[in-house]
Amino acid sequence: MLQSEIVLPETKPETEWIDGHAVQKVSPTYDHALLQQRIGSWLGSWVEETRLGRSGTEWRFRVAPPGEVVRPLVPDVSFLSYEVLPKGVPREQLAVPLGAPTVAFEILSPDDRKRNVESKIRTLLSAGTKAIVVIDPKHETVTVHDAAGAAVYAVPDTVAHESMPGFSLSLLRLFADMD
Secondary structure (H helix, E strand, O other): OOOOEOOOOOOOOOEEEEOOEEEEOOOOOHHHHHHHHHHHHHHHHHHHHHOOEEEEEOOOEEEOOOOOOEEEEOOOEEEEEOOOOOOOOOHHHHHOOEOOOOEEEEEOOOOOOHHHHHHHHHHHHHOOOOEEEEEEOOOOEEEEEEOOEEEEEEOOOEEEOOOOOOOEEEHHHHOOOOO
């Protein structure tokens, strides 16, 4: 049986379906852009070294929680393991995958609504995402949400998750020179 799907046009910045509404992503600030660049770069290097999957920034996914409508979500940075979407799939299937990323990184912006962030976390977890890493540049904290709950980290902590073996995020490095 074909699941119904919310299809939104591609926009700049991207539009997602969150909590029953089309929500255009907030235009990022310098802090947001810097953090996204750092995480994307470090994650990309880890992916190249380990060959465990793919990574990307602003990558649109067609997320389908069980029994719910398929909807577009666009994490700031994503990791998609080869276990979820194997090598060799057609380019069009890879361009906007049907399914959730293995790990999603979300960088909070001053205009983000808490309700929307919480809804996105719930949706991704119920659709199979192993971890959602929420970066708060204002408070220089990182919260990792997974099936076990949420864990909050702050400088000088290093964040790691079992879904990305060998990848770690030094908060000292992540938040360095943010002023």
